[in-house]
Amino acid sequence: MGAQQLINDYFKAFNAGQTDRMLELLHDDVEHHVNEGKIRKGKELFAQFNAHMTHCYHEQLTDLVVFSNEAGDRAAAEFVVNGTYLNTDEGLPDANGQTYCLPAGSFFSIRDGKIARVTTYYNLSDWMAQVTG
Template sequence: MNATDVIAAYYEAFNAGQTDRMLELMHPDVEHHVNEGQIRKGREMFRAFNAHMSASYRETLTDMVIMAHPSGNRAAAEFVVNGTYLKTDEGLPPASGQTYILPAGAFFTLRDGLISRVTTYYNLADWMRQVGG
């Protein structure tokens, strides 16, 4: 698979709730740079992050645009997050099933045909306004 195919498969797995498939597309030494958070290193940290997110949020990504560098080792995606806030996340407003629509993007590095870095960005203040206001 080329870089665009890998990223498309990653997001198809995300939308299908197939977190194990997402992990298969990750390099064992993956670095996950979370918006407003710490860098998580390795597949197990990514697995734990996904479990937490699945418990607290239900999200589907739409309007996906994927771009890749011709070298195949870097890519980016822009999309819209359509979500429901299911369970209160520490330090955030109380969850009561609020819905949100949030533009977001991600940047990737690929190594050996697998995702070795993913950095996700979205406007946290916009999300807070939508769920906490």
């Protein structure tokens, strides 16, 4: 499977809420670099992050564009996050079903045909403004 197909499959699983499928696409030693917070290493911490996110947010990604280098070991994606804030996330404003629409991007390293690094960026100030109205 090529890099672009791997990344497209990852986001297809995300949009379908198939977190187990997302985990299948990850290298055992995956590093998850989140926009705000510490680097999470390994599939178990990635799974815990997904469970937390599923509890607090419902998100669908649209306008996905995936890029990859010729070697197939690096990729990037640009997309729009269309979300609903379901349950209050610690340290953030109270949730009451607010919706948001946020441009974002992710960068990937690929090793042994699996995603070995996921780095995601978005504008937290923009999200905060949208959910606090």
